Amino acid sequence: MIPEIGHYALVLALLLASVQVVLTLAGAARRDAAWMEAGRMAAFAQLGVVVIAFAALMQAYIVSDFSVVSVVGNSHSRMPLMYKIAGVWGNHEGSMLLWVLMLALFGAAVAAFGRNIPPTLKARVLGVQGLIGVGFLLFMLTTSNPFSRIFPVPLDGRDLNPLLQDPGLAFHPPFLYLGYVGFSVAFSFAVAALIEGRVDPAWGRWVRPWTLVAWTSLTLGIAMGSWWAYYELGWGGWWMWDPVENASLMPWLAGTALLHSAIVVEKRDALKTWTILLAILTFSLSLLGTFLVRSGVLTSVHAFAVDPERGVAVLLLLGLATGGALLLFALRAHTLRIGGLFAPVSREGALVLNNLLLSVSAAVVLIGTLMPLLLDAFGHKISVGAPYYNFITPFLAIPLVLAMALGPFLPWKRADLAGVLGRMWVAALFTLVCVMLALWLQGVKPVMALVGIALAAWAGFGALWEIAERVKLFRVPLADSLSRARGLPLGAWGTSVAHAGMGIAIAGMVGTSFWLAEDVRVMKLGDKATLAGYELTLDKVEDLAVANYQTEMGQFTVRRDGGVIATLTPERRWYPVAKTQTTEAAIHTTFYSDLYVVLGEPNGEGGGWVVRLYHHPLVPWIWIGTLVMVLGGMLSLSDRRLRVGVPSRRAAPVAPHMQPAE
Numbered sequence: 001m002i003p004e005i006g007h008y009a010l011v012l013a014l015l016l017a018s019v020q021v022v023l024t025l026a027g028a029a030r031r032d033a034a035w036m037e038a039g040r041m042a043a044f045a046q047l048g049v050v051v052i053a054f055a056a057l058m059q060a061y062i063v064s065d066f067s068v069v070s071v072v073g074n075s076h077s078r079m080p081l082m083y084k085i086a087g088v089w090g091n092h093e094g095s096m097l098l099w100v101l102m103l104a105l106f107g108a109a110v111a112a113f114g115r116n117i118p119p120t121l122k123a124r125v126l127g128v129q130g131l132i133g134v135g136f137l138l139f140m141l142t143t144s145n146p147f148s149r150i151f152p153v154p155l156d157g158r159d160l161n162p163l164l165q166d167p168g169l170a171f172h173p174p175f176l177y178l179g180y181v182g183f184s185v186a187f188s189f190a191v192a193a194l195i196e197g198r199v200d201p202a203w204g205r206w207v208r209p210w211t212l213v214a215w216t217s218l219t220l221g222i223a224m225g226s227w228w229a230y231y232e233l234g235w236g237g238w239w240m241w242d243p244v245e246n247a248s249l250m251p252w253l254a255g256t257a258l259l260h261s262a263i264v265v266e267k268r269d270a271l272k273t274w275t276i277l278l279a280i281l282t283f284s285l286s287l288l289g290t291f292l293v294r295s296g297v298l299t300s301v302h303a304f305a306v307d308p309e310r311g312v313a314v315l316l317l318l319g320l321a322t323g324g325a326l327l328l329f330a331l332r333a334h335t336l337r338i339g340g341l342f343a344p345v346s347r348e349g350a351l352v353l354n355n356l357l358l359s360v361s362a363a364v365v366l367i368g369t370l371m372p373l374l375l376d377a378f379g380h381k382i383s384v385g386a387p388y389y390n391f392i393t394p395f396l397a398i399p400l401v402l403a404m405a406l407g408p409f410l411p412w413k414r415a416d417l418a419g420v421l422g423r424m425w426v427a428a429l430f431t432l433v434c435v436m437l438a439l440w441l442q443g444v445k446p447v448m449a450l451v452g453i454a455l456a457a458w459a460g461f462g463a464l465w466e467i468a469e470r471v472k473l474f475r476v477p478l479a480d481s482l483s484r485a486r487g488l489p490l491g492a493w494g495t496s497v498a499h500a501g502m503g504i505a506i507a508g509m510v511g512t513s514f515w516l517a518e519d520v521r522v523m524k525l526g527d528k529a530t531l532a533g534y535e536l537t538l539d540k541v542e543d544l545a546v547a548n549y550q551t552e553m554g555q556f557t558v559r560r561d562g563g564v565i566a567t568l569t570p571e572r573r574w575y576p577v578a579k580t581q582t583t584e585a586a587i588h589t590t591f592y593s594d595l596y597v598v599l600g601e602p603n604g605e606g607g608g609w610v611v612r613l614y615h616h617p618l619v620p621w622i623w624i625g626t627l628v629m630v631l632g633g634m635l636s637l638s639d640r641r642l643r644v645g646v647p648s649r650r651a652a653p654v655a656p657h658m659q660p661a662e
Contacts, residue, residue, distance in 0.1 A: 003068050006056025007147040009049040010097075013104070014137040016046040020107070020130035028123040036123040040111045043126055046133065047108040054101050057146050058088050066157055069148045070094060076159040076577050078548040086170035087160045092310070093146035095173065099290070100136050102181035106210075107133065110185060117206055124192035125185070132184055135317045143310045159548070159577040168228030172221055176248060179218025180286040183255055185210035187283035187325065190276045194328050197335040199272040204265030207279070209637060211262060215255045216633030222248050223626035234583030234598045236518065236614040238622060241389050246369040247289030250362050254282040257358035260351050268340040268348055268412060273333045274355070280329060284322040285362065291315050292369070343414040350407030357400040364392050394448065401455040401506065404499055405462025409469070427465045431457040442515055452510030460503025463496040491639035498632025505625025511593075511618025518615070524608035532615035534595055535559045536568075541599070541609060549575045551584075554599040554609065558588055570599040593617045 020042035027035030060068045061084045064077045074091040075084055089098040107129040114122060140146070163169070189207045193199045225248070230238040239245065258278040264271040291314045342348040368384040375382055405427065409420045434457035435450055442449065468474075470492065471484040519531050523538045530536075539555045551571045558566040568586035575582070588595040593616055600610030 002056050002059055003065065003147040003149065006053040006060075007145065009053040009056065010100075010137060010141055010145075010147075013046050013049045013053065013100070014134065014141065016042050016049065017130045017133040017137055020046060021127050021134060024123040024130065025127035028120040028127070031120065033119065036119055039123060039126055039130075043104075043107045043111040043130070046130075047104040050097075050101050050104040054088075054097055057094060057097060058085060060147075061085065061088050064157065066155070067149050067151070067153045068146075069150045070146050072150055072154055072157045074160050075157040076548060077156050079160060079165070080547055082167070082170055083160055083165045086164065089173050089177075090160050090164045090169070093140070093144045093148075095177075096136065096140050096144050097146050098174065098177055099181060100133065100140065102177050103129070103133050103136060103184060106181060106185050110188075110210075114206060116202075121189075121192050121196060121203075124195055125188045128188035128191045129184065132188075132321065135320065139310075139313050139317060143313050156577075159575060162549070162573065162575040162578050162580045162582045163232065165575075166228060166232055168224055168232065172224040172228060174221075175217050175224060176221030179214045179216075179221050179255075180248075180251065180289065182210060182214025182217060183251060183258075183279075183283040183286050186214070186258060186279040187321075190279035191325055191328060193276060194325075194332040197332060199265065199276065199336050201266045201269050204262045204267075204275070207275075208259070208262045208266065211255065211259050212633055212637050215252070215259055216630055216637070218248065218252050218255065219626060219633065220630050222252060223623055223630075227623055230619075231585050231587060232582070234585050234612075236516075236585075236596055236598070236612065236616075238512065238619065241368070241386050243369045244289075244293055246365050247292045250365050250369075251282050251285040251289065253358050253362040253365070254278060254285050257355045257362075258282050260354050260358075264348055264351050268342065270340040270342065270348060271352070271355075272336050276333065276336070277329060278355070278359075280322070280325045284318065284325075285366075287314075287318040287321060291318050340413075342412070345410070345417050346415050347407055347410040347412050349415075350403050350410055353403045354400065354407065357396050357403070361393075361396050361400075364396070365389070394451075398451070398455060401459050401502075404502070405458050405466075408463075408466045408495065408499075423469065424462065424465065426468075427458060427461040430461040433457075446514055449510055449514035452514070453507060456503045456507035456510060458503070459506060460500045463499035463503065466499075467493070467496045489639055491636045494632045494634070494636030494639065496632070497635055498629045501625045501628030501630075501632055503625070504621050504628055508618045508621030508623075508625060511621070512616040515617045516614065519613045521611060521613075522603045522606065522608045523611045527608070529611070529613060531613045532593075532595070533560060534615070536597065536613065538609075538611070548577065549573045552599070554586075554597075554611075556586070556597055558595065566595075568595075568597050570597045572599055572601075589620055591620065594619050 020039050022039075023035045023042065024039030027033070027037075027039055057068075057070070059065075060071050061075055062081065064071065064075060064084070066072050066075075070091060070093045071087075074087045074094070079087070088094045107126060110122070110125055110129060117125075186207050189203065189210070193203055222245075225245070226238050229240070229245075230236075258275065261271050261275040261278055265275050340348075368388050372382050372384055406420065406424070409423060431454055435454050438450055438453045444450070467485070467488070470488060471481040473481050476484075517532045519529060521529060523529060525538055525540060528535055528537050535558070537557045537559070539557055541552060541554045544551050544553055551573045553569050553571045556568045556570070557564060558568060566588040568588060570586040571584035573582045573584060574580075583598055583600075586597045594614075596614035596616060598612040598614075600612060602609050
């Protein structure tokens with residue numbers, strides 16, 4: 001009975017989403033406050049019934065209701081409760097329901113907040129959100145019903161994909177979807193602005209918080225997925241340029257560009273058409289990621305669907321949303337008034353360079369992801385992997401990071417580059433110190449490692465020195481500096497913290513990419529191995545039965561300088577229901593590095609086990625830096641200026657030598 005309630009709740013959600021679309025868009029066109037208010041109430045009601053549907057599916061998983069097809073395919077009665085709950089979104093149908101839940105949540109949030117948004121703009125935003133909801137609800141009800149029944153009812157389920165039975169995967173998809181779907185609000189604001197034919201600084205201020213929520217969530221979701229791949233797959237890496245990983249990276253790159261572009265709209269009333277286009281493209285890339293994961297065109301541990309018909313339906317949704325928005329952009333973009341002017345060397349100029357480099361980076365990833373699929377359709381097999389990305393990335397990352405640290409020091413409209421560089425001498429000095437330290441510890445080769453450390457230090461210390469400059473550290477009494485620091489807007493703190501976090505993460509990426517040490521060998525009980533100053537002894541390997549799997553667990557004693565510092569227990573797990581084997585790496589983490597141990601297959605000839613050992617310098621900094629970036633996003637979100645009030649317009653004189661913003 002409860003699955004039927006969930007199914008009919010989705011039907012009701014479709015009706016409410018349709019009502020939301022009609023009433024808000026028609027009400028805005030007619031300037032009818034009653035219709036717009038009724039459409040706003042429909043957004044709340046839609047969220048309520050989608051929550052009921054999601055709760056019904058979760059209940060089916062928790063009680064192991066094997067009359068539901070989705071539960072049979074992705075659960076088992078002996079699975080731990082956490083993984084039963086994670087199984088709700090660990091499959092195609094449930095993940096689409098999670099997507100719709102997030103979409104309804106953002107629609108209701110727009111309806112609840114934004115008191116300063118003009119009623120007609122707010123109504124049109126809600127109308128576009130409702131229209132997206134109609135598309136996905138229709139898709140679910142016609143091709144991906146999560147409440148479909150099966151008869152006769154099986155005695156038990158076929159288990160959740162063992163790779164997904166991990167805490168990282170339990171929390172990774174919700175944050176990822178919060179980011180994906182969050183960009184739908186920026187998309188809706190862009191389409192609503194095109195309909196009204198008006199984009200101004202107030203619009204930029206309204207868009208920024210929603211973009212920040214999406215960007216922060218997506219950053220955390222990507223980091224959690226990277227951490228899971230690092231310790232779960234047993235290959236010793238943190239990013240493999242898997243197409244589905246790329247599917248999340250593309251909207252992150254475009255969303256980062258959108259976030260910075262919206263600042264220019266808010267502060268300088270410039271880059272308006274470019275920001276509108278970025279909002280459309282960012283959400284379109286989120287939809288493209290949905291298509292790649294659920295179309296069956298990719299083979300990946302992240303991919304859910306293998307039904308090409310459902311892939312065609314998602315592709316149709318992508319075409320309608322993106323094509324319709326781009327057509328509207330082509331028809332209406334010329335009506336947007338040209339905004340403020342600025343010199344090439346200015347804060348606006350740095351943000352434009354930032355936008356261009358991020359957009360080109362997203363295009364590079366897009367080409368590398370789609371090219372094999374397109375050529376495969378014509379019978380040509382190619383593989384695009386790490387060499388392609390590793391060759392192109394430095395050409396884009398180096399100027400991007402240089403501009404990222406330099407940009408906040410530049411004044412608006414026009415800047416003296418030599419003077420700004422002179423103010424950054426402290427950041428340059430610390431950068432030089434870090435490069436010399438790396439040179440002393442690791443040597444001159446590879447040269448790109450030193451370049452990477454220089455970029456990381458430049459980004460991190462540049463962000464810290466920017467705050468120091470704002471509070472006039474060492475130029476006024478310390479008490480005055482502390483008072484200035486307390487008075488700084490949280491948005492300024494958030495920007496600097498996020499940029500510093502990027503510097504920390506870059507250092508981690510460089511360290512583990514260039515200075516990785518590894519050893520693959522056969523070890524018997526009592527054997528010793530040394531790596532990067534550590535001595536590891538294989539003490540025992542035992543077979544254990546745990547919950548819904550069996551495990552072969554090794555035990556390694558780790559010594560350094562003669563003392564025991566850790567005991568590591570890597571595993572090889574066997575899931576009898578899914579008939580799948582997984583690898584659980586054991587990791588000893590310090591602030592500076594990871595010692596990473598993987599227990600492999602038994603060596604049939606001479607006995608023992610294949611053991612893979614890795615030493616990853618600075619790799620913890622990748623996730624520390626990411627968490628610092630997330631903290632920066634949260635600090636910016638807590639800035640009251642992004643939630644309350646409308647910026648006032650300022651008339652600024654236009655210098656004759658300045659170039660137009662667009």
